[in-house]
Amino acid sequence: MELKTVQFGTIDVTDDRIVTMPAGMPGFPDQKHFIVLELPRTRPFLWYQSVDDPGLAFSIIRPWLFVQDYSVDTSAVINEMGWDKSEESSLEVYVIVNAAGKSAEEITANLMGPLLINPTRRQAAQFIIHNGSYSHEHPVFRRN
């Protein structure tokens, strides 16, 4: 299908890549459908584009690219979402990047609220890590 976006123009996407967020996303309860977009020019940063709102897109990144020992209790997510245990190993984990009002060197990532995508069910959830081990504003780049 053709997907209209404000930031990336009209793009051709395969429907089976669209994920549903049953619980929505804090702050965006009405946005239920998203798709992960790869833009060569922003690699390794990817985009979590809303299918419902052409103007809404989040920059995302795989956390292990800059926090090698990052860990999410995926079994808790599986349980919370009512997903099947067998799907745990296929979950994709991303963190949302905040670049608004910051210089490129100062961008941060929200390690406290990772985004988990279950490709088998085509569902996604933003999981909140309550144990206090991660910041919601973790610098992506180490200070020089």
Added chain:
Amino acid sequence: MLVLTRKVDEKVRIGDNIVVTVVQLEKGSVKLGFEAPHHVAVHRNEVYEKIRNENVRSAGGAPDDIEDAARIWQQRKDGE
């Protein structure tokens, strides 16, 4: 706001399928247990608000900013 008095082990039911139990009382704090369907997220309010505010702020980033960041990423990787 509805205010109810409950003792330890007593419950409050919200709608058909959400149950809140008073688990423990201790020096000015209360431990609550929640039973809710999977699609109902239960969070400490201050943590939820932190995540919500960060989501709203993050939605304001433009591809150009991230393109700059991607360039820095590449430079640092090349420099390693």
